[in-house]
Structures are given as C-alpha cells and as structure tokens.
Amino acid sequence: MTAGQGADADPAVPAADPTFTQIDCSTVIADVWLLLDNECDPGARSRLQGHLDRCPSCLERYGIEKDLKALINRKCGGDLAPKGLRERLTIEIRKTVIVHEQRLSDG
Structure with missing residues (x-):
C-alpha cells in the first residue's frame, strides 16, 4: 500500500499528487533511523524527505x-564498551562472517 491509499492512509497526503513520490508510510517509519544516521543514499534520502515533507503523521x-536519538546521545553518548567486550564481539563477528561465507561457498 502506498501513501494516500488504504486504511493507514493519511488524508493529508494526496494520492494523486504527481510530485509526491509514492512510498509506503511503513517503509518511511522503518527507514527513519537510516535517515537520522545519514546512512542512506541520496536517492533514498530524497524520497524519504519528500514523503516527510508531505505526510504530517x-x-x-x-x-x-x-x-x-538526541536523548540517547545525551545520556549515553560518551560511554564506551570495555576493551575486552569490544574484542570478544569483533572475534564473534569474524567467526560468523567466516561461517556464513563457508556456507555460501558450499552451496
């Protein structure tokens, strides 16, 4: 379902507006953190921002x-994980990647 259609549609978002990039509201909400963290490509950023500009909800x-996000950064922004924990996580991530790559190569 795209914005402006169906049960979750916001009546403030015109479905027939040709300048409005049709994008599902649930997709926008799911990708909000990508936008906030500057982790999306320019095209996705433009689509998300365009939707936000036209969808009040x-x-x-x-x-x-x-x-x-701002509250979390204020309260926890300076905290670092202990060095031992970071090292263990790095090792586990590498193990997981190796196992995954082996499974892919084994077919």
Missing part, C-alpha cells in the same frame, strides 16, 4: 525518533 513520528 510520518513527520511527527520522525520528530519523535529524532528526539529519542
């Missing part, structure tokens, strides 16, 4: 997530 949700 998604923009409100974006604002909540942005505030939550």
Whole structure:
C-alpha cells in the first residue's frame, strides 16, 4: 500500500499528487533511523524527505525518533564498551562472517 491509499492512509497526503513520490508510510517509519544516521543514499534520502515533507503523521513520528536519538546521545553518548567486550564481539563477528561465507561457498 502506498501513501494516500488504504486504511493507514493519511488524508493529508494526496494520492494523486504527481510530485509526491509514492512510498509506503511503513517503509518511511522503518527507514527513519537510516535517515537520522545519514546512512542512506541520496536517492533514498530524497524520497524519504519528500514523503516527510508531505505526510504530517510520518513527520511527527520522525520528530519523535529524532528526539529519542538526541536523548540517547545525551545520556549515553560518551560511554564506551570495555576493551575486552569490544574484542570478544569483533572475534564473534569474524567467526560468523567466516561461517556464513563457508556456507555460501558450499552451496
């Protein structure tokens, strides 16, 4: 379902607006963190931002997530994991990648 259609549709988002890039509201909400963390490509950023500019309910949700991210950064921003934990995690991640690559090569 795209924005402006179906039960979850926001009546403020016109479905027939040709300048509005049709994108599902649930997709926007799922990708909010990518936008907040600057982890999406320029095309995705443009589509997400365009949707937020035209969808008040998604923009409100974006604002909540942005505030939550800022709060987490204020409260936990300077905390670092202990060196031993970081090393163990790095080892486990490498093991997982190796196992995954072996499974892919084994077919």
